[in-house]
Amino acid sequence: MTNNIKHVFFDLDHTLWDFDKNSGLTFGKIFDLHKVEINIEDFLSVYEPINLRYWKLYREEKVTKAQLRYGRLKEAFDTIDFSASDKLINDLSKDYISYLSSFNHVFEGTYDVLNYLSKRYTLHIITNGFEEAQEKKLVASNMKHYFETVTNSEMVGVKKPNPKIFNFALQNANAKPSESIMIGDSLEADVQGAIDVGLDAIYFDYKNQNYYHNYKRITNLSALQDIL
Structure with a gap:
């Protein structure tokens, strides 16, 4: 895959x-x-x-x-x-x-997964969150250094699942859709949005309650080490 x-x-x-x-x-x-x-x-x-x-x-x-x-x-x-x-x-x-951003709990396995993936792939963020808040979160949680690019909706003027934000992020990252994969918790915004512009995608069902769909699905981040 x-x-x-x-x-x-x-x-x-x-x-x-x-x-x-x-x-x-x-x-x-x-x-x-x-x-x-x-x-x-x-x-x-x-x-x-x-x-x-x-x-x-x-x-x-x-x-x-x-x-x-x-x-x-x-x-x-x-x-x-x-x-x-x-x-x-x-x-x-x-x-x-x-x-x-003064509270910085991340999901279990986040740093292990980012350490693992960053040695093998180039990592990026695409977020609909507000620019000032997202920047603070990444810095305060000590995650920012893992990511080559960070694309947020305020930069682009549209939000996921709009194709423009994915295309902007791909261009920003100098990445081809066929060489890229998106991981997120929203079936609509992250997963289908990415698929619609040619990326592969994995649905992070962190509440483990959404079984009925045809997307690739994980319920904990550590599972990414088996997939990627």
């Missing part, structure tokens, strides 16, 4: 960087700072699916960056009947981005 592969492209959030864990810790910190007295588990249980839905809308150009940052918090607070002023939501939104 991988004899001709020279370039490995990774998504960042939910693929290498443990977004759910780091996000939860960030909310704990900023709720303490702003004296927001709600049960963090109750909040996260409603926030996480709302956040995923807003990111889907953002990928589809249906909400702006500002609308995503405000709307996901507003809707989560409304769902749990917590009264939050616009000022509080905006302050939390700003502090969330500021503090998010």
Whole structure:
């Protein structure tokens, strides 16, 4: 399967960087700072699916960056009947981005896999995340040096699965689609998006709950050492 592969492209959030864990810790910190007295588990249980839905809308150009940052918090607070002023939501939104990269849990096996792959392939990132946040995450988690190029959606003006971001990343990496593979947690944005422009792809099903599809699938990163 991988004899001709020279370039490995990774998504960042939910693929290498443990977004759910780091996000939860960030909310704990900023709720303490702003004296927001709600049960963090109750909040996260409603926030996480709302956040995923807003990111889907953002990928589809249906909400702006500002609308995503405000709307996901507003809707989560409304769902749990917590009264939050616009000022509080905006302050939390700003502090969330500021503090998010201060927590740097990565998925189990991340560094071992990157050490292994970096000796055999040229590694890259393609992310829909915001440029300032993604750069901080890569530096603070000590991952940046593994990657030859980092392509984010704000550079290109479109988001995965738009072919333009993959083509931009390939050009940036001086890589051919036939020599490249994409690894990510989103079937739509990462896997099908990559396949549509001629890359091979592996779906990282980190929650181990999505069995029913025809894509190559792993449930832990260490499995990449058997594949690549």
